[in-house]
Amino acid sequence: MIYKGKEIDPKSPREAIDLGIALVPEDRKRHGAMLGVSIKNNINMPIYERNSRFSVIDEKKEQEIAEKYRNNMAIKTPNLNQLIKNLSGGNQQKVILGRWMAANSELIIFDEPTRGIDIGAKYEIYKLMNDLVEKEGKSILMISSEMEELMGMSDRILVLAEGNMTGELRKEEFSQETIMTYASAASNE
Amino acid sequence: MKENKITNLIKSQAIWVVFIVLCIGFTIANPRFITGTNLLIMLRQVAVWGIASVGMTFVILLGDIDLATGSIITFVNVLCSYLMVNMGVPMGLAIIITLAASTLIGLLNGFMVSTIGIPALIATFATQTAFSGIALIICDGQPINGFTESFKVFGQGKIGPVPVPVIIMILCFALGAFILNKTYFGRYFYAVGGNIEAARLSGIRTGRVKYLVFALSGFFAGLAGLVLLSRVNSGMGNAGLGYEFKVITCVVLGGVSVSGGSGRMSGVVAGTFIISALNNGMVLINLNSWVQNIVLGIVLVLAVGFDCYQKKRRAN
Numbered sequence: 001m002i003y004k005g006k007e008i009d010p011k012s013p014r015e016a017i018d019l020g021i022a023l024v025p026e027d028r029k030r031h032g033a034m035l036g037v038s039i040k041n042n043i044n045m046p047i048y049e050r051n052s053r054f055s056v057i058d059e060k061k062e063q064e065i066a067e068k069y070r071n072n073m074a075i076k077t078p079n080l081n082q083l084i085k086n087l088s089g090g091n092q093q094k095v096i097l098g099r100w101m102a103a104n105s106e107l108i109i110f111d112e113p114t115r116g117i118d119i120g121a122k123y124e125i126y127k128l129m130n131d132l133v134e135k136e137g138k139s140i141l142m143i144s145s146e147m148e149e150l151m152g153m154s155d156r157i158l159v160l161a162e163g164n165m166t167g168e169l170r171k172e173e174f175s176q177e178t179i180m181t182y183a184s185a186a187s188n189e
Numbered sequence: 190m191k192e193n194k195i196t197n198l199i200k201s202q203a204i205w206v207v208f209i210v211l212c213i214g215f216t217i218a219n220p221r222f223i224t225g226t227n228l229l230i231m232l233r234q235v236a237v238w239g240i241a242s243v244g245m246t247f248v249i250l251l252g253d254i255d256l257a258t259g260s261i262i263t264f265v266n267v268l269c270s271y272l273m274v275n276m277g278v279p280m281g282l283a284i285i286i287t288l289a290a291s292t293l294i295g296l297l298n299g300f301m302v303s304t305i306g307i308p309a310l311i312a313t314f315a316t317q318t319a320f321s322g323i324a325l326i327i328c329d330g331q332p333i334n335g336f337t338e339s340f341k342v343f344g345q346g347k348i349g350p351v352p353v354p355v356i357i358m359i360l361c362f363a364l365g366a367f368i369l370n371k372t373y374f375g376r377y378f379y380a381v382g383g384n385i386e387a388a389r390l391s392g393i394r395t396g397r398v399k400y401l402v403f404a405l406s407g408f409f410a411g412l413a414g415l416v417l418l419s420r421v422n423s424g425m426g427n428a429g430l431g432y433e434f435k436v437i438t439c440v441v442l443g444g445v446s447v448s449g450g451s452g453r454m455s456g457v458v459a460g461t462f463i464i465s466a467l468n469n470g471m472v473l474i475n476l477n478s479w480v481q482n483i484v485l486g487i488v489l490v491l492a493v494g495f496d497c498y499q500k501k502r503r504a505n
Contacts, residue, residue, distance in 0.1 A: 012389075012394065013389055013390050013391070013392055014392045014393075014394055017392040018392075023390055025390060030384070030386060030387065031386050031387050031390055032387060032390070033387065034380050034383055034384050034387045034388060034391065035383065035384065035387075036379070036382075036383035036384070036450045036451060037376075037379055037380050037383055037450075041376055041379075041380070042391075044376075045376065045380060045388075045391040045392065045393065046391050046392035048373035048376055048377075049373055052372070052373050055372040055373060055374060056371050056372055057371060057372060057373055057376070059371075099391065103392070
């Protein structure tokens with residue numbers, strides 16, 4: 001894998017996170033949000049070691065960071081000590097995004113980011129993704145099987161079929177037919 | 190709102206209510222229960238379980254279990270006695286070697302669970318059996334006596350009116366609470382116990398966390414074993430027999446969920462006191478020791494059953 005012009009080979013999520021790569025996984029409840037843990041802890045989890053002295057957490061900083069990203073991400077909760085499982089799906093997703101903002105991630109991989117999220121929250125997530133790119137200068141790699149989402153959000157689409165890349169489309173080439181043609185390419189051969 | 194707070198307070202302190210009721214009950218059955226001498230005996234006993242339960246709390250918070258605790262206590266008893274009596278190793282050095290050995294046994298458990306992937310139940314069960322065998326080989330099935338007078342202090346000494354083992358226990362509980370609430374390791378334990386995959390994807394090195402909790406469990410079991418050895422003043426090849434059962438019961442009775450991810454150190458303190466009151470009281474009311482085992486078995490089932498049934502109902 002080439003990242004920022006350098007060959008990299010992260011062996012664990014930790015190594016990837018330290019390189020600035022983060023994952024917003026598809027199965028939010030199983031892989032994304034730590035449901036039994038507070039919103040504050042969910043946001044701070046990847047950076048605790050950085051914000052500790054002799055393993056003791058800097059609790060003031062922990063609180064500040066959580067508040068900062070609650071505001072930035074417009075997470076609807078009065079209490080950051082609340083468990084994340086009490087939030088709606090969209091707000092949970094925003095907590096996870098806040099986590100990666102707090103960790104200074106630069107490339108964020110979104111795996112089916114809007115699956116199981118209601119329409120209103122969906123648009124909020126899209127808007128956040130656009131803001132991440134335009135205002136924060138982040139890069140996004142989105143994995144999706146929803147055609148409108150792909151064509152609406154992407155600058156470039158890579159089509160995969162049965163594990164192989166079968167096509168690369170620039171914005172002006174986007175169309176459902178072309179994507180479908182590439183997507184079914186492997187099985188035609 | 191206010192009423193809600195009060196009910197919450199009662200709910201969170203319910204376990205202490207159980208403890209007080211239990212003490213009142215035993216006192217009525219046998220007034221000797223509440224005497225100073227008996228409370229002192231109880232406190233000394235509670236210390237050994239309390240110290241070991243700190244490490245067990247971490248393990249159970251991760252959703253794992255450590256069945257090696259009793260066996261580590263036995264091994265520590267025999268090893269430390271052998272070092273001091275048969276090999277003439279100075280007390281301080283013998284203690285350090287013993288604690289290092291018990292921590293290493295914990296690391297061995299960590300290796301089997303984390304690196305190889307054996308379920309903790311089986312891995313620690315194997316360690317339990319193997320090390321009770323090793324302990325018996327070291328002492329050749331015979332008790333080892335003849336420690337220096339100063340070794341007695343850990344199990345039998347007092348600072349003012351307070352027994353030294355109780356002080357050690359309080360320090361261990363305080364250290365445990367500190368680790369859980371103030372250090373990032375505590376945050377990691379809750380995260381990994383709640384959902385190991387989400388924790389890993391958040392950048393926690395979950396494999397290392399498992400090593401750490403088993404090593405800590407080994408260390409605290411070792412410390413408990415030393416206190417027990419000092420109290421009994423004789424190293425025996427069956428000293429810690431069945432201790433893991435008591436320690437696990439203390440921890441789950443204290444509200445630490447067996448499926449991992451939730452529980453507090455203060456609850457474990459209460460759980461430990463209940464088990465020791467129960468244990469002591471049952472002896473005082475002359476309950477047959479076989480019947481005592483039945484009672485302890487029922488207590489464990491009730492404690493775990495309560496937690497599991499609530500989870501099940503919430504899931505539906």
